[in-house]
Amino acid sequence: MADSVKQTVQWFPGHMAKTRRLIKESLKQVDAVTMILDARIPESSKNPEIDSLTRDKPKIILFNKADLADSRATRQWIEYYEARGSAALEVDCRSGNGLNKFRPLVRDVLKDKIRQNEEKGMPGKALRIMVVGIPNTGKSSFINRMGAGSKAKVEDRAGVTKNNQWFVIGGGIEMLDTPGVLWPKFEDPEVGDKLAFTGGIKDQILDTETLAVRFLAVMRDNYPEKLAERYKITGFADKEPYEILEMIGRKRGMLISGGEIDTMRASVAVLDEYRGGKLGRITLEWVKNDI
């Protein structure tokens, strides 16, 4: 992970241990887990321990920010997770797109539990879901959207999880936000880059140009047509990414005194426009093997 990322995030072993413990304790109180991933980077936005931590619970994977991701890739990821026994949905928690499928999916995933509750004479017993995700994946947006603005704190629980906030979202479902703060796979430098590209980690001014250059290398190799379209540039297939950055700056008339290209301004523009979806729907991590 880049130094900037380390400085910004600062996950300490103590925090990690605390989050592990809080999640383990809270899992005893839930029927299923909803994991929120950023559809543009389904690998880098996933906590490396979450599968083993939540192994015993039914899983619903939400590919959030699907509005910014390549729909072909998102479909492949959904198939990938479904083939491995999880339910999966693509959603946009900013507009609410796709969220109408969430409650029916929960009831389907937990149909055995619902039947058991009925048999025990508790037909209306709430289904409890823990929402997990690393920072910035959209957990709060999801919970707020599901609650349609009427966030309701249900109760505090005794013991370790006394600070847990439960949210009633209707349809007999209650949700719990991630207890603690989940970390990404931060020992992998590529993960740091991708979180920075997508804005999951704030880049520091000094790193912006490096970041834009790395991003342009990925775009040149994977989405050249989108670069060509947005920046009206051609003939960059065999160019170094820094040269592409200069081409963009020149096209945009971003110059500093002496006619030199303002590559810093061009860097900020490229990254901002990617994060804002202006380069189109782009996924940076695809399913690797055929399933």
Ligand SMILES: Nc1nc2c(ncn2[C@@H]2O[C@H](COP(=O)(O)OP(=O)(O)OP(=O)(O)O)[C@@H](O)[C@H]2O)c(=O)[nH]1
């Ligand atoms: N385009 C787009 N933006 C989204 C979507 N969901 C969330 N966002 C944006 O992503 C950013 C992070 O969303 P939050 O809901 O605060 O994420 P969080 O997981 O609660 O973040 P932390 O509380 O920091 O852990 C915000 O700027 C949201 O507006 C989505 O589906 N599409």
Ligand SMILES: [Mg+2]
């Ligand atoms: Mg939040």
